[in-house]
Amino acid sequence: MPRPLLSAALIVRDEERFLAACLSSLAGRVDEIVVVDTGSTDRSRDIAGDLGARVLPFRWIDDFAAARNAAVDASLGEWVLYIDADERLVEFDRAEAERLLAARDHACYTVLFRPQRGFTRYREHRIFRNRPELRFRGVIHESLIPALDELVAREGARIGASAIGLEHDGYDGDIRHKHPRNLPLLEKRLAQDPAHVYSWAHLGTSLLGLGDAEGAEQAWRRGLDVVRSRAATTAADGLPYLHLANFLLDCGRDATELLDEACRRFPDNYALLWLRARTLVEAARYREAMPLFARLAAIDPDALGDGPMAFDRSIFAANAHAALGLCAFRLGMYDQSAAHYARAETLAPGDVAIRAKRVLAEGRASDAAARR
Amino acid sequence: MDWSICLERASGIEIRAAPDGIVVYDPARDRLHYLNPTAALLLESCDGTLPAAELPALLAAAFDLPAPPTGEVELPHNTARPGAPRRGARRLTFRCCTGVALLCKVSTGTHRRGHTMSTNPSLERFLERVEPGRRDALRKIIAGAAVYTTPVVASFTLESLDGQAQAQVSNQAVSVPASSGWSLAALAGMVAAAGALLLRRRRRG
Numbered sequence: 001m002p003r004p005l006l007s008a009a010l011i012v013r014d015e016e017r018f019l020a021a022c023l024s025s026l027a028g029r030v031d032e033i034v035v036v037d038t039g040s041t042d043r044s045r046d047i048a049g050d051l052g053a054r055v056l057p058f059r060w061i062d063d064f065a066a067a068r069n070a071a072v073d074a075s076l077g078e079w080v081l082y083i084d085a086d087e088r089l090v091e092f093d094r095a096e097a098e099r100l101l102a103a104r105d106h107a108c109y110t111v112l113f114r115p116q117r118g119f120t121r122y123r124e125h126r127i128f129r130n131r132p133e134l135r136f137r138g139v140i141h142e143s144l145i146p147a148l149d150e151l152v153a154r155e156g157a158r159i160g161a162s163a164i165g166l167e168h169d170g171y172d173g174d175i176r177h178k179h180p181r182n183l184p185l186l187e188k189r190l191a192q193d194p195a196h197v198y199s200w201a202h203l204g205t206s207l208l209g210l211g212d213a214e215g216a217e218q219a220w221r222r223g224l225d226v227v228r229s230r231a232a233t234t235a236a237d238g239l240p241y242l243h244l245a246n247f248l249l250d251c252g253r254d255a256t257e258l259l260d261e262a263c264r265r266f267p268d269n270y271a272l273l274w275l276r277a278r279t280l281v282e283a284a285r286y287r288e289a290m291p292l293f294a295r296l297a298a299i300d301p302d303a304l305g306d307g308p309m310a311f312d313r314s315i316f317a318a319n320a321h322a323a324l325g326l327c328a329f330r331l332g333m334y335d336q337s338a339a340h341y342a343r344a345e346t347l348a349p350g351d352v353a354i355r356a357k358r359v360l361a362e363g364r365a366s367d368a369a370a371r372r
Numbered sequence: 373m374d375w376s377i378c379l380e381r382a383s384g385i386e387i388r389a390a391p392d393g394i395v396v397y398d399p400a401r402d403r404l405h406y407l408n409p410t411a412a413l414l415l416e417s418c419d420g421t422l423p424a425a426e427l428p429a430l431l432a433a434a435f436d437l438p439a440p441p442t443g444e445v446e447l448p449h450n451t452a453r454p455g456a457p458r459r460g461a462r463r464l465t466f467r468c469c470t471g472v473a474l475l476c477k478v479s480t481g482t483h484r485r486g487h488t489m490s491t492n493p494s495l496e497r498f499l500e501r502v503e504p505g506r507r508d509a510l511r512k513i514i515a516g517a518a519v520y521t522t523p524v525v526a527s528f529t530l531e532s533l534d535g536q537a538q539a540q541v542s543n544q545a546v547s548v549p550a551s552s553g554w555s556l557a558a559l560a561g562m563v564a565a566a567g568a569l570l571l572r573r574r575r576r577g
Binding site: 113115116119122123124125141142143144145146149193195196197198202234235236238239242245246269270271272274275278281282308309310311312314315319320322323326329352353355356357359360362363 | 386388389405406531534535547
């Protein structure tokens with residue numbers, strides 16, 4: 001019997017709300033589905049079995065990589081797609097996948113991943129060759145990338161980009177129940193790898209979610225210390241800056257210097273750019289804010305999928321033009337303001353606030369023209 | 373509420389005509405309001421001489437309704453102060469007009485007008501009681517509305533920007549090697565910081 005081409009590997013625990021939709025999105029697209037259950041007390045195992053998955057029990061040992069690797073170990077396919085129960089396979093062309101997976105020199109393909117509704121997409125390493133040396137590492141935020149990097153260095157294996165699309169649903173709701181579970185794992189991870197900035201950022205949000213604002217700020221500042229000690233940065237290194245800046249502004253504290261530094265270090269982090277521009281507006285520094293908003297307005301959020309970072313789409317398009325309209329209005333440039341609001345209105349036709357602002361700016365522009 | 377109070381538009385507000393209502397800007401508070409034609413008619417009627425009790429009757433006359441829509445016009449209790457001075461509460465009276473619509477129940481029902489503007493006798497009788505300089509403005513607003521709808525006001529600050537500064541990256545992100553400036557001392561500092569945080573957590577726990 002020929003070996004299956006593509007296995008989907010999942011780890012689940014009490015995922016009955018999401019699991020059926022996930023497995024349904026995989027049906028007919030992958031050759032087998034392996035579900036490792038780490039201790040569900042709900043109907044997850046029944047749902048998985050009913051939908052054709054091979055279900056394996058796994059004793060939870062506070063180690064996501066161990067559970068994830070158990071699912072990979074049980075996969076029979078030449079390739080493995082790893083996916084979570086609260087994710088969906090939304091774009092998948094089987095013929096194209098077969099063509100990609102036939103390439104002998106590739107060890108991994110990235111997919112286009114949307115981490116949350118209303119966000120742009122980024123690239124995730126999700127489909128990889130089922131070889132024993134390609135396994136996950138890390139008790140939390142488990143990653144295939146260190147093993148992949150080693151394989152690339154040793155054998156010159158390639159990592160390709162696919163048009164396969166995944167979307168995440170689970171974090172759109174209340175995630176407070178995950179903070180107590182994640183906290184000890186994050187602390188363990190950071191004890192082993194204190195330079196893991198992503199975990200510092202996550203530790204801060206978990207502590208804040210548990211009501212420890214002081215601890216959250218401390219964690220984000222620890223992340224900043226790591227970033228500042230480096231010459232090179234990755235997209236993840238911008239996270240503690242973003243979380244800390246949002247936190248400071250929410251507390252009514254000044255974040256100007258922090259955002260100046262953050263935007264210097266991460267010029268392509270558009271969330272930081274938006275926040276910086278907003279603080280400039282709040283300081284009535286409209287001329288300085290305008291080029292930042294203009295940059296955001298010029299971005300097509302749908303074209304950002306090949307980058308390493310996803311952003312809330314609300315900082316682009318209509319809202320960026322509306323922000324430009326506001327700046328121009330405050331500077332008395334009513335023609336420009338009206339034009340920006342009009343552009344924003346075409347991008348968000350149902351937005352009453354933008355329409356009202358456009359009407360006001362047009363009225364001011366008309367008055368100014370009459371005076372000339 | 374006290375239906376005997378007279379409402380008056382606040383001074384200093386800027387009113388702009390929109391195709392389907394009016395836009396009102398209050399620069400003192402940086403508040404922008406969109407008023408649908410019915411709400412606009414209410415605002416235009418607030419000249420300081422018209423008792424609030426007349427407002428439902430005005431709408432009934434303007435749109436030839438079978439009965440005054442009293443419930444949809446009723447002002448919020450906190451703004452309808454008994455004995456409030458007619459002239460001394462200009463800001464308050466504008467809040468009333470806004471609040472009227474904001475606190476109205478949303479109605480999906482509409483009432484077709486039975487008369488054209490020029491032949492609506494009850495409206496003409498009503499307009500005769502209004503200051504002559506205001507009549508044209510009222511006629512224009514009513515003419516722009518094909519049907520009666522619940523008065524609606526949507527309010528914003530001009531500065532309101534709706535973008536959310538949120539970003540996510542892959543949780544597979546790995547640690548980047550330290551730069552040449554990344555000394556052993558700095559590494560030790562990070563480990564110590566992590567240890568201190570863990571210790572603090574344990575003490576709290």
